[in-house]
Amino acid sequence: MNLKQVSLALALTACVSAQGQRVMDVNTKKLGATVQPTMYGQFFEDINFAADGGLYGELVKNRSFEFAQPYMGWRVFGNVELKTDGPFERCPHYVILSSPGHRERRTGLQNEGFFGIGVEKDKEYRFSVWAKAPKGNSQIRVQLINEQAMYEHQEFTEAKIDINSNEWKKYTVMLKSSRTEPKANLRIFLSSGNPVCLEHISLFPKDTYKGRENGLRKDLAEALADMKPGVFRFPGGCIVEGTTLDTRYQWKNTIGPVENRPINRNRWEDTFDYRYFADYYQSYGLGFFEFFQLCEDMGAEPLPVLSVGLACQFQNGEDAHAKMDELQPFIDDCLDLIDFANGDPATSKWAKIRADMGHPEPFNMKFIGVGNEQWDTPYYERLKPFVAAIRAKYPNIKIIGTSGPDSEGKMFDKGWVAMKAQKADLVDEHFYRNEQWFLSHGLRYESYDRKGPKVFAGEYACHGRGKKWNHFETSLYEAAFMTDLERNADIVQMATYAPLFAHVDGWQWRPDMIWYDNLRMFKSVSYYVQQMYAMNKGTNVLTLTTADPADPKGKKQVPVAGQEGMDGLFASSVWDAATGEVVIKVINTSKQERPISINLLGMKGEHAATTLTLSHNGSYDDENTLDNPEKITPKAGSAKAEDGKKNSVLNDQVPAMSFRLYRIKK
Numbered sequence: 038m039n040l041k042q043v044s045l046a047l048a049l050t051a052c053v054s055a056q057g058q059r060v061m062d063v064n065t066k067k068l069g070a071t072v073q074p075t076m077y078g079q080f081f082e083d084i085n086f087a088a089d090g091g092l093y094g095e096l097v098k099n100r101s102f103e104f105a106q107p108y109m110g111w112r113v114f115g116n117v118e119l120k121t122d123g124p125f126e127r128c129p130h131y132v133i134l135s136s137p138g139h140r141e142r143r144t145g146l147q148n149e150g151f152f153g154i155g156v157e158k159d160k161e162y163r164f165s166v167w168a169k170a171p172k173g174n175s176q177i178r179v180q181l182i183n184e185q186a187m188y189e190h191q192e193f194t195e196a197k198i199d200i201n202s203n204e205w206k207k208y209t210v211m212l213k214s215s216r217t218e219p220k221a222n223l224r225i226f227l228s229s230g231n232p233v234c235l236e237h238i239s240l241f242p243k244d245t246y247k248g249r250e251n252g253l254r255k256d257l258a259e260a261l262a263d264m265k266p267g268v269f270r271f272p273g274g275c276i277v278e279g280t281t282l283d284t285r286y287q288w289k290n291t292i293g294p295v296e297n298r299p300i301n302r303n304r305w306e307d308t309f310d311y312r313y314f315a316d317y318y319q320s321y322g323l324g325f326f327e328f329f330q331l332c333e334d335m336g337a338e339p340l341p342v343l344s345v346g347l348a349c350q351f352q353n354g355e356d357a358h359a360k361m362d363e364l365q366p367f368i369d370d371c372l373d374l375i376d377f378a379n380g381d382p383a384t385s386k387w388a389k390i391r392a393d394m395g396h397p398e399p400f401n402m403k404f405i406g407v408g409n410e411q412w413d414t415p416y417y418e419r420l421k422p423f424v425a426a427i428r429a430k431y432p433n434i435k436i437i438g439t440s441g442p443d444s445e446g447k448m449f450d451k452g453w454v455a456m457k458a459q460k461a462d463l464v465d466e467h468f469y470r471n472e473q474w475f476l477s478h479g480l481r482y483e484s485y486d487r488k489g490p491k492v493f494a495g496e497y498a499c500h501g502r503g504k505k506w507n508h509f510e511t512s513l514y515e516a517a518f519m520t521d522l523e524r525n526a527d528i529v530q531m532a533t534y535a536p537l538f539a540h541v542d543g544w545q546w547r548p549d550m551i552w553y554d555n556l557r558m559f560k561s562v563s564y565y566v567q568q569m570y571a572m573n574k575g576t577n578v579l580t581l582t583t584a585d586p587a588d589p590k591g592k593k594q595v596p597v598a599g600q601e602g603m604d605g606l607f608a609s610s611v612w613d614a615a616t617g618e619v620v621i622k623v624i625n626t627s628k629q630e631r632p633i634s635i636n637l638l639g640m641k642g643e644h645a646a647t648t649l650t651l652s653h654n655g656s657y658d659d660e661n662t663l664d665n666p667e668k669i670t671p672k673a674g675s676a677k678a679e680d681g682k683k684n685s686v687l688n689d690q691v692p693a694m695s696f697r698l699y700r701i702k703k
């Protein structure tokens with residue numbers, strides 16, 4: 038052995054016990070940085086049919102005939118005419134159904150929903166329509182049908198509605214489904230001689246999240262709430278920018294009565310020609326009021342992101358953006374939004390709309406993102422007047438800028454310099470990176486400047502090299518990387534995995550956190566990783582270290598972050614003031630079981646511990662699926678801290694490729 042090898046061997050002895058255990062010290066005597074309540078959250082974007090066809094409960098596609106091709110999603114038959122002088126000025130289209138000209142013929146229309154309409158046996162669905170009978174009383178028949186069925190009748194549920202006024206009125210009927218059908222259609226027949234005008238044809242499950250009429254799909258919203266997110270970023274992502282500025286997400290179009298919210302063309306319609314969805318629009322039925330309400334329901338801080346006047350920089354050149362002297366309407370959007378969320382309905386026009394929608398109390402918005410994933414001078418120069426205007430009017434609102442799409446490098450650094458110069462409160466970083474990146478970035482935030490803005494890891498996910506889908510291994514590496522977020526909670530104040538949702542028939546981007554079809558859903562392993570962190574975030578960081586394998590004297594203490602000599606282990610610890618517990622997270626990314634020994638400095642005697650372990654089910658490629666949604670879930674167990682010579686000691690064997698979390702009462 039040469040001198041260097043001898044030193045390394047000596048150092049290894051200091052951090053590994055005689056029993057070959059990795060020895061770690063958790064200092065429970067001294068509370069470290071506060072872990073912000075916002076630390077682990079969610080990022081919602083309408084990609085992969087996450088809103089219409091996903092979280093938003095509406096089951097009818099193109100309910101107001103406003104798509105560029107007005108009958109997209111519909112099949113019409115008989116005598117159907119499209120009109121444009123409807124009762125809702127921003128959604129002017131409607132149809133008039135008239136006699137087909139023969140009593141043996143039919144007039145009507147049929148909606149395909151979003152990849153079909155999912156209905157369940159014995160559950161109720163609220164059908165509603167705005168209608169008028171221009172030439173005397175008329176009637177429609179509304180059916181849930183299965184076109185593929187070999188039954189005598191395609192329809193399995195039917196109701197009749199009498200339209201008895203020449204004025205536009207809303208008619209509602211409950212349809213109780215006699216069958217479970219994941220891909221039903223909605224069919225409407227004219228069943229009178231007199232014509233009928235129909236507008237905003239809608240079908241919702243009665244049982245939405247919190248039972249709201251314009252509500253959210255219950256299982257998906259509950260999955261969000263079950264994670265106990267601390268912050269909720271919305272509505273995107275690239276849709277904030279738009280393929281063109283006029284198709285950017287515009288929050289003012291998403292509030293007020295749903296019938297009068299103009300639709301928008303989704304930026305994700307055009308992005309990929311290998312998974313192209315020409316019918317991808319935003320009804321805006323899930324709008325900013327609904328987002329704020331969801332945040333309130335879940336106890337998450339709302340974090341809206343607004344356009345900085347840049348259309349998607351990936352998709353456009355300089356000409357596509359608002360010029361510097363054209364930014365005022367964009368700045369007003371930010372100021373008016375704060376007013377909408379927090380203002381007094383007695384004095385503010387925007388707050389009055391919020392109150393009229395049923396929420397006179399403020400939503401208490403504290404954060405605003407200006408620009409999504411923008412980069413370089415076009416962004417930095419545009420951001421300035423936004424910051425000035427927001428600071429002047431709302432000094433307490435925290436402004437979130439962005440370092441762009443790169444996780445490091447020249448443009449990333451340039452972004453940080455610009456955000457520091459503009460005194461952004463937080464900088465939104467994005468990283469969709471491969472396994473190696475996640476495994477080698479366990480000490481990313483240690484070297485960050487503590488005097489500048491805080492970090493919001495706003496979009497990240499481990500994308501497996503050559504296998505870009507959800508699987509256990511990449512989720513485990515996300516968990517490993519997240520120990521660094523936790524360890525550096527003094528600077529990292531928010532983190533949100535991305536994207537959140539994907540419809541199995543309508544996705545363009547993966548991996549994603551929650552997948553679904555029309556009736557079922559599953560939580561990915563990444564969901565459980567996020568949940569384990571979010572529900573065990575504690576209140577203060579505790580120092581967790583081991584002897585530095587590179588220190589010949591074995592005196593220097595370093596974090597356990599997967600660096601050389603750590604045998605693939607990552608670990609972090611927090612104190613939970615609410616329960617009086619020490620929480621320790623250990624991730625073993627190696628293919629072997631790892632014995633560990635944790636000294637609980639400041640604790641004496643024996644202490645019982647509970648554990649939660651997330652492990653694969655035979656293969657690192659394992660993942661939950663619609664058919665096997667609980668293949669991989671965290672499993673509860675127990676452990677014990679013994680009375681050691683100087684302090685309590687927790688000895689354990691951490692299984693190969695697993696994430697184990699301990700809670701120990703002090």
Ligand code: AHR
Binds near residue numbers: 082274276442
């Ligand atoms: O999450 C998908 C996309 O990734 C987001 O819209 C964008 O911000 C990023 O490029």
